[in-house]
Amino acid sequence: MKFFVDTADVNEIRELAATGLLDGVTTNPSLIKKSGRDFKEVIKEICSVTSGPVSAEVVATDYAGMVKQGEDLAGLAKNVTIKVPLTIDGLKACNYFRAQNILVNVTLCFSAAQALLAAKAGASFISPFVGRLDDIGTSGMQLIADIMTIYRQYPTFTTEVLVASVRHPMHIVEAAKLGAHVATAPASVLKSLVNHPLTDKGLDQFLKDWAATGQSI
Ligand code: G3P
Secondary structure, three states: OEEEEEOOOHHHHHHHHOOOOOOEEEOOHHHHHHHOOOHHHHHHHHHHHOOOOEEEEOOOOOHHHHHHHHHHHHOOOOOEEEEEEOOHHHHHHHHHHHHOOOOEEEEEEOOHHHHHHHHHOOOOEEEEEHHHHHHOOOOHHHHHHHHHHHHHOOOOOOOEEEEEOOOOHHHHHHHHHOOOOEEEEOHHHHHHOOOOHHHHHHHHHHHHHHHHHOOOO
């Protein structure tokens, strides 16, 4: 499973990239707002930190506008992935970018039917939002299971399932059990994957016992 970090904070991205465990980055207009930075500048900087796909989202809602903005964004760096919303115009733009060999992430997916359309439109990534579905009392993970089942029926589909709106480590574990290709999560969630109290306790004991031997390596 690939790990993307869902942030526009370059310091967070640098820290995670240094672990060697980071495969890409996703941003959205809300994360750009949170960063307080110029959109294109921050995308360029992120692309210099990671060679993996970096999702940059268009804000036009019509096909021509999405194509114009997407081409502009794609010119910033070779690893920019154009993020388009799951609308008819977004799917048309997805088709267009795919034909230009530009990576596309179709975002705001909340149903298996939408994911089927994105695959048919040639999306590189489909982003189902699991947390937001959980928030309204439905099962985000059931959507991932449904999409994986559908995509497996059609070996010609090349779309990767990018599990988004991840809120906690179990979202990632459950998605991995279903074979989802990518999880994008806030840096705090990715960092928390390593934590286990028994690891801390065990390491503490090993270090105490080692110190008691009086040896050094
Ligand atoms: O980037 C899309 C997605 O990950 C947003 O997550 O937490 O705002 O629902 P969230």
